[in-house]
Amino acid sequence: MSATQHLQSLVADDWHAATHHAFTNALADGTLSRDKMAGYLQQDYQFIDGFVRLLASALAHAPTLADAVPGARFLGSVCGPENTYFLRALHALEVPPTAPAAPETLALQQLMDQARRSGRYEIMLSVLVVAEWVYLDWATPFEDKANDLPFWLGEWITLHAGDGFAQVVAYLRDQLDTVWDRLDEDARKDVTATFTQAVRLERAFFDASWVGFAVLR
Numbered sequence: 139m140s141a142t143q144h145l146q147s148l149v150a151d152d153w154h155a156a157t158h159h160a161f162t163n164a165l166a167d168g169t170l171s172r173d174k175m176a177g178y179l180q181q182d183y184q185f186i187d188g189f190v191r192l193l194a195s196a197l198a199h200a201p202t203l204a205d206a207v208p209g210a211r212f213l214g215s216v217c218g219p220e221n222t223y224f225l226r227a228l229h230a231l232e233v234p235p236t237a238p239a240a241p242e243t244l245a246l247q248q249l250m251d252q253a254r255r256s257g258r259y260e261i262m263l264s265v266l267v268v269a270e271w272v273y274l275d276w277a278t279p280f281e282d283k284a285n286d287l288p289f290w291l292g293e294w295i296t297l298h299a300g301d302g303f304a305q306v307v308a309y310l311r312d313q314l315d316t317v318w319d320r321l322d323e324d325a326r327k328d329v330t331a332t333f334t335q336a337v338r339l340e341r342a343f344f345d346a347s348w349v350g351f352a353v354l355r
């Protein structure tokens with residue numbers, strides 16, 4: 139079993155809850171309200187701010203250029219097509235792109251800040267692997283539903299499914315699997331704690347999105 143499979147197996151309950159969630163089920167069958175999607179996207183756009191900084195820091199810590207290039211391409215797509223998606227979707231939903239951060243958003247931002255400031259590649263990867271792998275897992279079964287949905291729902295699935303995105307997740311997992319081999323027991327404990335907390339917070343973010351974040355008009 140690979141290190142990332144092992145880590146996932148430790149948090150199987152939270153993983154399943156985060157990747158088979160009522161929020162994403164409703165998103166994929168088109169029944170999610172405009173208000174719930176607007177609230178989710180306003181909060182998630184703030185998550186992206188911290189995510190971009192974390193990914194950029196991880197790239198700076200990659201051992202070689204070859205280890206950084208796939209992540210750098212991904213950073214380009216987050217700041218390109220994904221950023222444009224957010225602005226188009228929020229505009230279509232008639233809400234501004236900014237809102238006060240909810241507690242569940244702040245918790246993810248704090249975890250990403252902590253990982254970035256640790257200066258440790260394996261800790262940064264732990265958060266990045268969870269964030270992208272959870273999204274690949276929930277979105278992949280819905281890939282062929284995307285075309286029948288309004289773009290603000292359908293494109294959110296498309297951005298997190300398909301071969302290109304699966305390769306991003308495979309790359310991030312491979313980076314973590316490779317560094318794991320050379321970590322001592324204390325460092326492995328830190329990775330496990332970070333990975334576990336990240337899955338818990340991803341689940342909590344979907345729980346709060348399903349209840350409904352307050353929408354700033």
Ligand SMILES: Cc1ncc(CO)c(N)n1
Pocket residue numbers: 182185246269270273340343
């Ligand atoms: C909270 C959260 N986790 C992961 C992703 C995937 O990038 C996202 N957009 N938002």
